[in-house]
Amino acid sequence: xxxxxxxxxxxxxxxxxxxxxxxxxxxxxxxxxxxxxxxxxxxxxxxxxxxxxxxxxxxxxxxxxxxxxxxxxxxxxxxxxxxxxxxxxxxxxxxxxxxxxxxxxxxxxxxxxxxxxxxxxxxxxxxxxxxxxxxxxxxxxxxxxxxxxxxxxxxxxxxxxxxxxxxxxxxxxxxxxxxxxxxxxxxxxxxxxxxxxxxxxxxxxxxxxxxxxxxxxxxxxxxxxxxxxxxxxxxxxxxxxxxxxxxxxxxxxxxxxxxxxxxxxxxxxxxxxxxxxxxxxxxxxxxxxxxxxxxxxxxxxxxxxxxxxxxxxxxxxxxxxxxxxxxxxxxxxxxxxxxxxxxxxxxxxxxxxxxxxxxxxxxxxxxxxxxxxxxxxxxxxxxxxxxxxxxxxxxxxxxxxxxxxxxxxxxxxxxxxxxxxxxxxx
Amino acid sequence: xxxxxxxxxxxxxxxxxxxxxxxxxxxxxxxxxxxxxxxxxxxxxxxxxxxxxxxxxxxxxxxxxxxxxxxxxxxxxxxxxxxxxxxxxxxxxxxxxxxxxxxxxxxxxxxxxxxxxxxxxxxxxxxxxxxxxxxxxxxxxxxxxxxxxxxxxxxxxxxxxxxxxxxxxxxxxxxxxxxxxxxxxxxxxxxxxxxxxxxxxxxxxxxxxxxxxxxxxxxxxxxx
Numbered sequence: 248x249x250x251x252x253x254x255x256x257x258x259x260x261x262x263x264x265x266x267x268x269x270x271x272x273x274x275x276x277x278x279x280x281x282x283x284x285x286x287x288x289x290x291x292x293x294x295x296x297x298x299x300x301x302x303x304x305x306x307x308x309x310x311x312x313x314x315x316x317x318x319x320x321x322x323x324x325x326x327x328x329x330x331x332x333x334x335x336x337x338x339x340x341x342x343x344x345x346x347x348x349x350x351x352x353x354x355x356x357x358x359x360x361x362x363x364x365x366x367x368x369x370x371x372x373x374x375x376x377x378x379x380x381x382x383x384x385x386x387x388x389x390x391x392x393x394x395x396x397x398x399x400x401x402x403x404x405x406x407x408x409x410x411x412x413x414x415x416x417x418x419x420x421x422x423x424x425x426x427x428x429x430x431x432x433x434x435x436x437x438x439x440x441x442x443x444x445x446x447x448x449x450x451x452x453x454x455x456x457x458x459x460x461x462x463x464x465x466x467x468x469x470x471x472x473x474x475x476x477x478x479x480x481x482x483x484x485x486x487x488x489x490x491x492x493x494x495x496x497x498x499x500x501x502x503x504x505x506x507x508x509x510x511x512x513x514x515x516x517x518x519x520x521x522x523x524x525x526x527x528x529x530x531x532x533x534x535x536x537x538x539x540x541x542x543x544x545x546x547x548x549x550x551x552x553x554x555x556x557x558x559x560x561x562x563x564x565x566x567x568x569x570x571x572x573x574x575x576x577x578x579x580x581x582x583x584x585x586x587x588x589x590x591x592x593x594x595x596x597x598x599x600x601x602x603x604x605x606x607x608x609x610x611x612x613x614x615x616x617x618x619x620x621x622x623x624x625x626x627x628x629x630x631x632x633x634x635x636x637x638x639x640x641x642x643x644x645x646x647x648x649x650x651x652x653x654x655x656x657x658x659x660x661x662x663x664x665x666x667x668x669x670x671x672x673x
Numbered sequence: 674x675x676x677x678x679x680x681x682x683x684x685x686x687x688x689x690x691x692x693x694x695x696x697x698x699x700x701x702x703x704x705x706x707x708x709x710x711x712x713x714x715x716x717x718x719x720x721x722x723x724x725x726x727x728x729x730x731x732x733x734x735x736x737x738x739x740x741x742x743x744x745x746x747x748x749x750x751x752x753x754x755x756x757x758x759x760x761x762x763x764x765x766x767x768x769x770x771x772x773x774x775x776x777x778x779x780x781x782x783x784x785x786x787x788x789x790x791x792x793x794x795x796x797x798x799x800x801x802x803x804x805x806x807x808x809x810x811x812x813x814x815x816x817x818x819x820x821x822x823x824x825x826x827x828x829x830x831x832x833x834x835x836x837x838x839x840x841x842x843x844x845x846x847x848x849x850x851x852x853x854x855x856x857x858x859x860x861x862x863x864x865x866x867x868x869x870x871x872x873x874x875x876x877x878x879x880x881x882x883x884x885x886x887x888x889x890x891x892x893x894x895x896x897x
Binding site: 471474475477478479480481482483485486488489492495498499501502505506508509512550551554555588589 | 773
């Protein structure tokens with residue numbers, strides 16, 4: 248939910264509550280005032296009638312409301328003595344409305360000059376409560392809507408203005424990628440909170456970039472520094488070999504040591520290579536024709552493929568050409584081809600298909616579908632192949648990533664398919 | 674044959690020196706830029722093994738110095754596996770480039786190849802009893818009869834020729850034939866079948882050399 252909508256949601260909720268409470272209080276207060284003033288009017292009327300009754304005997308004849316708004320009823324003294332002056336709401340038939348309406352009525356008792364007791368009832372027409380409530384409700388709703396719309400407009404203006412540094416920051420951050428050679432420019436702002444946010448993010452990114460760079464150069468240095476001790480160990484063991492040519496046991500042990508040293512060397516070299524790819528140390532671009540590159544690589548692997556009895560089909564549906572680093576292009580193709588060969592079965596099949604913007608390599612294999620989430624991770628490998636470094640596909644991925652392409656894996660009709668798609672190749 | 678090893682890692686220097694001495698070379702060593710520069714200046718060497726990163730300066734600068742000399746065969750040995758370095762080195766006149774860590778058998782083969790190319794002007798042949806190896810034509814003859822080795826078989830056989838009477842491990846052989854791409858069992862299996870073919874061909878043509886298996890470790894070519 249957007250900031251604007253969220254603010255509006257909360258504001259309208261709060262407004263609804265406040266306005267409802269306010270409406271109830273206002274209504275009660277207003278009705279109180281209305282009764283007060285009506286009752287005062289009735290009281291005044293009562294006094295006038297009683298005064299007039301002392302001069303005008305005709306008034307005693309008024310036993311019905313009819314056209315006037317009072318009536319007099321003679322009562323027993325006992326009733327009058329025990330009766331209290333009361334205000335009450337009652338309904339009366341209104342000629343104009345042709346309906347019963349609520350009226351306010353004052354009931355009181357008094358004694359005339361002759362000692363006769365009378366009950367005096369004075370009425371006054373009332374505000375129509377239901378009409379009042381509905382008109383109050385309508386005005387409240389329109390107030391609510393007007394207030395909300397104005398808040399929305401104001402909020403929108405304020406948000407786009409006040410929060411501009413925030414949105415700039417957001418864009419700047421989404422552009423930023425760790426390890427890519429780009430800098431973070433905090434947007435200009437005079438708002439203290441945003442300034443602090445900028446500073447905090449700037450520091451966070453700097454720290455992270457530093458850690459990332461350190462880690463990267465650590466891998467590079469470590470791999471590099473390991474090459475020499477590896478070279479020494481290997482040459483020392485190799486020097487030992489001729490001395491134990493008659494001793495099978497020792498020779499085999501030494502050979503195992505050599506194999507492990509070799510494996511270490513390969514790991515090392517591949518890690519170095521990965522670091523170099525990620526450091527963008529392959530910078531020279533040339534026009535590369537992937538169709539002929541694939542043909543060359545298949546030719547280079549021909550002997551091994553033949554030895555394993557693997558049949559390779561190359562389908563050239565399109566021409567894939569573009570600017571690419573020649574070393575990376577060769578590595579990309581050879582790693583994919585080697586992967587398809589190593590994990591293949593005897594007398595298996597490899598199908599290479601080249602399109603205008605992508606190529607796919609499919610191979611038969613020993614296993615079912617692989618974990619497409621982790622297959623491109625470093626050191627991901629199947630249990631069977633102990634000698635593989637588990638870095639071949641990681642190299643493929645980092646090359647493709649570097650060129651803003653995409654590599655996908657899927658398993659279809661018993662074939663493992665790796666597809667490399669380039670969004671743009673100039 | 675006189676070889677100079679310019680290498681600052683003393684242990685590596687020692688092993689290479691010992692190995693080359695066993696191969697009957699006269700070996701001298703230098704551990705830093707200045708002593709290397711001095712030796713290059715004063716003496717003539719048939720081949721110089723040159724490390725690029727040296728205390729006191731870059732091996733690439735030494736290369737320029739070596740170019741002044743009459744005979745200059747240089748094999749760069751570097752821990753740097755970058756293609757740029759390789760191209761720089763070869764452009765500056767190095768004859769070959771070997772990345773650390775390397776197999777001693779591979780170093781041996783490279784040295785021999787370089788020396789052969791430069792010194793035996795024109796003659797690119799090695800004769801072992803009734804076997805003649807023509808490196809230019811990539812052909813092997815047994816008693817003047819072509820052995821008909823295919824591309825990879827020749828790679829394998831020539832590696833044995835350059836390391837004759839020495840134990841050659843399977844991995845060094847695989848790496849020689851396949852370069853750095855030798856990281857799987859298929860390659861070793863492939864090498865095994867290649868050697869089987871070569872042995873059969875040698876035997877059929879009654880060659881006076883024999884490739885023997887040395888337990889599970891590797892092979893050795895015996896010149897009878």
